[in-house]
Amino acid sequence: MAKIQVFGHKSPDTDTIASAMAAADLLAQQGLDTEAVAQGKPNQETQYALDHFGLQTLPIIDKATTEEVVLVDHNEAAQSVDNLAEVTVYGIYDHHKFNFQNATPLYITAKPWGSVSTILYYEYLKAGLTIPAKIAGMLVSGLISDTLLLKSPTTTDVDRAALPELAKMAGIDDVDAYGLAMLKAGTDLSSKSDEDLLEGDAKSFTMGDHDFRIGQVNTVDIDEVLKRQADLEKAMKASGYENFLLVITDILNSNSKALYLGDTATAIEKAFGKKLDDNVIDLPGVVSRKKQVVPPLQKQF
């Protein structure tokens, strides 16, 4: 068995899988005995990328089974393996805010960039190492996924510079076409239950005196999702949250609408400068919960 398991956060997305594979390879090229693993099955988008580049899914763990580990795309214990406190964190590659403590000096490479895939691209470069074509393909995919093809406001110039270089290494001629196909593969919502749509990517926030649950789904057809509005509202009520906001994002046109149930409708309307119409509010140009949904709400409450 390898000595160091490398893994991303729970409910893995494409950036987490791509960066686990790349970090394990990068460190192996530098002489470490590593194994990329995942805290769950790949989602449909990630599976599309794996299939495209002819890669197997990663072995699934819920506990680390090596004495040392490397965390990618997360650093908080709540998002990590259950036995994190019992193992030694050798290193971290991440692009999130931090909430990490440990007992020994370690390697950390954190940058406020659009994806951890971008960070790993530059780590290979700085180390003078070659990125295997399939791993470059996964890094392209992770970068596109986290930045919505460079359209999310979390995108930086560093991400924009990395994408064409990685695409070349991966042998992708038309990166926009590949990216749209991959993102679309992740938007087949028909097989998902109402609860899955609401909770698949939901996070809790405290806004003033109010508790908010905010979910987000990506789609190529917002109206298709809103056909399920009555059932989604039933599931929202059943969830018991005081305020539930489901952001439905059109990844082709970089717009969103949000479905809202709760007791602060007026404040929601003020936060976004739009009126709710049958519990739905229009959010033109909005694609990022972190940058475009949470801040105006926090400002309002």
Added chain:
Amino acid sequence: MAKIQVFGHKSPDTDTIASAMAAADLLAQQGLDTEAVAQGKPNQETQYALDHFGLQTLPIIDKATTEEVVLVDHNEAAQSVDNLAEVTVYGIYDHHKFNFQNATPLYITAKPWGSVSTILYYEYLKAGLTIPAKIAGMLVSGLISDTLLLKSPTTTDVDRAALPELAKMAGIDDVDAYGLAMLKAGTDLSSKSDEDLLEGDAKSFTMGDHDFRIGQVNTVDIDEVLKRQADLEKAMKASGYENFLLVITDILNSNSKALYLGDTATAIEKAFGKKLDDNVIDLPGVVSRKKQVVPPLQKQF
């Protein structure tokens, strides 16, 4: 005023001052508006290095006065400025264990190496930037200080490789001679009170059911320090700690003796495999509290 203040931990040592200067310069070369500052006056060793390279002491702060800051050689709030929670941490360069949380993605470069000066040397290299000679001199000094001229067991191969390169850039012909002179400058203990000797570098530890206070002083003559044994014991008793261990380290010969007062003498003797003689225990080859004093005690209790 600069937009980003760069500073190390409270009670600054040579590595903290050197890495604040270097990080401020490195980031300024990359286009940021930075200012190196310190949370206190330089100690005698650091002052020797500053004088040698013709550098001014850094401005002293107790609160950050910029909206953004960069932390070097520390990451824990307890070792940082009082208003850390009110400012944005832009980045961190560190070689300690971590206990850090914040609200926004940031830059972190952490490595388990002997000094932050070593980390910054490689950051300049990777960025393809030139290290100004005086800053190279301070990085030499920080590296020598934290590794006791590469003799501390915290020293890594990376530190060993960096020292001669930095010395060349700084125009230092005989790095051993410079290093010994600098370390000696920090060992003039005659002007220090008994309390200063005990508490200057002391940290608290919990060992099993026992609370330990462990201080360390560097010297070129252990017997000279032990001439003050009676007064040091008086000050230990007055301090009120259950167990006080003062490690007195001969930086020329890489040996230590420790003065101990407390109620677990037998356990101390077992931990180090030596007998206490008039409250003094011989610790041949010991120079690092972190690697050679704390672990055997923790194992014993």
